[in-house]
Amino acid sequence: xxxxxxxxxxxxxxxxxQKMHETIDLxxxxxxxxxxxxxxxxxxxxxxxENVARLINADPSEIIFTSGGSESNNTVMxxxxxxxxxxxxxxxxxxxxxxKVYAKHVEYIPVDQWGRISIQHLPxxxxxxxxxxxxxxxxxxxxIQEIAQYYRQNAASHTYIHTDATQxxxxxxxxxxxxxxxxxxxxxxxxxxxxxxxxxxxxxxxxITPLIYGGHQEYRLRAGTSNMLGIVGFGEAAKWCWEHWSxxxxxxxxxxxxxxxxxxxxxVPYSSANSPEGGCLPNILNMxxxxxxxxxxxxxxxxxxxxxxxxxACAAGDLEPSYVIMATKKDAEVAHxxxxxxxxxxxxxxxxxxxxxxxxxxxxxxxxxxxxxVGD
Numbered sequence: 001x002x003x004x005x006x007x008x009x010x011x012x013x014x015x016x017x018q019k020m021h022e023t024i025d026l027x028x029x030x031x032x033x034x035x036x037x038x039x040x041x042x043x044x045x046x047x048x049x050e051n052v053a054r055l056i057n058a059d060p061s062e063i064i065f066t067s068g069g070s071e072s073n074n075t076v077m078x079x080x081x082x083x084x085x086x087x088x089x090x091x092x093x094x095x096x097x098x099x100k101v102y103a104k105h106v107e108y109i110p111v112d113q114w115g116r117i118s119i120q121h122l123p124x125x126x127x128x129x130x131x132x133x134x135x136x137x138x139x140x141x142x143x144i145q146e147i148a149q150y151y152r153q154n155a156a157s158h159t160y161i162h163t164d165a166t167q168x169x170x171x172x173x174x175x176x177x178x179x180x181x182x183x184x185x186x187x188x189x190x191x192x193x194x195x196x197x198x199x200x201x202x203x204x205x206x207x208i209t210p211l212i213y214g215g216h217q218e219y220r221l222r223a224g225t226s227n228m229l230g231i232v233g234f235g236e237a238a239k240w241c242w243e244h245w246s247x248x249x250x251x252x253x254x255x256x257x258x259x260x261x262x263x264x265x266x267x268v269p270y271s272s273a274n275s276p277e278g279g280c281l282p283n284i285l286n287m288x289x290x291x292x293x294x295x296x297x298x299x300x301x302x303x304x305x306x307x308x309x310x311x312x313a314c315a316a317g318d319l320e321p322s323y324v325i326m327a328t329k330k331d332a333e334v335a336h337x338x339x340x341x342x343x344x345x346x347x348x349x350x351x352x353x354x355x356x357x358x359x360x361x362x363x364x365x366x367x368x369x370x371x372x373x374v375g376d
Contacts, residue, residue: 012193031228052235058184062176064219067227073092076200084125085102085128086129086130092136095132109123111328124154129161139167171246183200183201188233249345284341285341292366292367293366293370301358308340
């Protein structure tokens with residue numbers, strides 16, 4: 001199987017598996033306990049906290065561990081309950097749906113045809129602005145630093161800035177101090193860590209209201225027995241990204257991604273790109289194929305040994321067209337015919353060759369039985 005769905009989840013790194021297995025064999029206690037097995041577990045968690053903090057240039061005390069990106073996003077939105085929240089039109093569902101539940105008023109910041117926000121469209125007089133660093137369907141990078149600068153210079157009162165960096169972590173350099181954001185969301189399984197563990201960066205002095213009460217864990221900001229194995233795995237994945245310069249490694253992936261884009265556009269009739277050529281994550285490519293349904297393309301590719309996605313894994317099974325593509329292209333047919341290729345560090349040129357051996361025939365077959373006339 002050629003796995004090109006790394007934006008959904010990335011296979012666990014070998015060093016992470018090894019670290020977690022070693023931790024299991026230690027038979028440690030609860031990290032909240034005062035006895036020696038518990039305190040050793042606590043030290044392992046602190047080591048992991050330091051590793052993930054280093055990866056985004058944060059202080060370890062500014063990191064709380066959560067169950068993943070969705071919980072982190074929900075925690076931020078919950079903090080601004082009954083207040084005005086502005087959010088990009090292409091945010092992750094966990095941010096959009098949480099904002100709908102908690103906010104007094106939600107404003108959606110429009111994006112251009114490539115999913116990019118313009119500073120000119122930023123609203124004023126909002127307590128929280130939430131804009132993802134990189135879109136999970138398109139790979140589009142947002143000008144987070146410029147957005148923060150705009151509000152620091154122009155807002156009459158303090159506006160807090162949140163960015164979901166779940167897709168960006170490990171692919172591009174992240175420095176929370178340079179970005180000047182108040183909150184940042186990440187998840188371990190996008191960088192070769194385990195599923196079910198994420199983090200929320202909270203800048204010192206920024207308000208936070210716990211989503212889960214009932215314990216002193218995570219500086220009393222997220223109650224519950226620490227997911228020690230998950231945390232240790234996350235820390236090891238972050239350590240690997242730091243020590244192996246994963247951001248530089250992904251520049252080679254970008255070359256393969258660009259090659260795939262060029263070969264699809266030249267080799268598959270009536271194909272179009274939804275991801276921008278520049279200002280995009282190095283591993284994500286979203287394409288549309290006229291008169292061919294995305295779900296059908298995905299299933300045919302799977303049968304041919306190629307794993308891809310029709311968009312966000314969180315929206316799998318949803319028959320509605322991608323709201324991300326609708327916000328950018330404003331065309332339901334383009335949205336319904338979109339496919340996301342997301343490459344990993346193990347991608348090769350041979351993978352691209354094998355995709356192109358089967359993709360043109362699959363698209364041609366689907367276009368041949370479609371009720372939509374190709375070219376209309």
